[in-house]
Amino acid sequence: MTNATADNITLIACKKGISAWQTAFNNSDAKGCAAQYQEHCVMTARPFGVFEGRQAIQDFWQGIMDQGFKDVDYTQVTWEAEDEGYILTSHWTMNNAFGVVHRERWVLEADGQARLASDDFEVQGER
Numbered sequence: 001m002t003n004a005t006a007d008n009i010t011l012i013a014c015k016k017g018i019s020a021w022q023t024a025f026n027n028s029d030a031k032g033c034a035a036q037y038q039e040h041c042v043m044t045a046r047p048f049g050v051f052e053g054r055q056a057i058q059d060f061w062q063g064i065m066d067q068g069f070k071d072v073d074y075t076q077v078t079w080e081a082e083d084e085g086y087i088l089t090s091h092w093t094m095n096n097a098f099g100v101v102h103r104e105r106w107v108l109e110a111d112g113q114a115r116l117a118s119d120d121f122e123v124q125g126e127r
Helices: 003-026 030-034 054-065
Strands: 035-046 049-052 075-083 086-091 097-108 114-126
Touching: 003 075, 003 086, 003 097, 003 114, 030 054, 049 054, 049 097, 075 097, 086 114
Parallel strands: 035 114
Antiparallel strands: 035 049, 075 086, 086 097, 097 114
C-alpha cells in the first residue's frame, strides 16, 4: 500500500468518525458521542473545563443534550495530516450556540476506526 493510499484510508476513517459523532449528537445519543473518543481522551470544552476519559466526556455531552442543545453543523472544516491521523479545525453552529473547534486530533486505531485522541473546542456565543 502506498503512503497516499494509507493517508486516504485514514482520512476516510476520520471523516466517518466525525460524521458518527455528529449523528449521535443530533440524535441526543451521548454514549454514541463518547464512543468516538479514545478511552483516555482529554477534551477541553471552553469555557466549561477539561474532561478526561470516555465516561466524563459522555457525562458532559449528556448534560449539554439535557439542556436542549442539538442540530450541530460544521463549516469551514479543514483536515491536516499528522503522524498518526488528522487534525480537524472548523466552525460549528447548533440550535442554541456557536463556536469553533480549535483542534480535534483523530487517530486511526487497530480496529480500523478513527477516534478522537484529543479535542479542544470553544463555545463563543448563544443563538
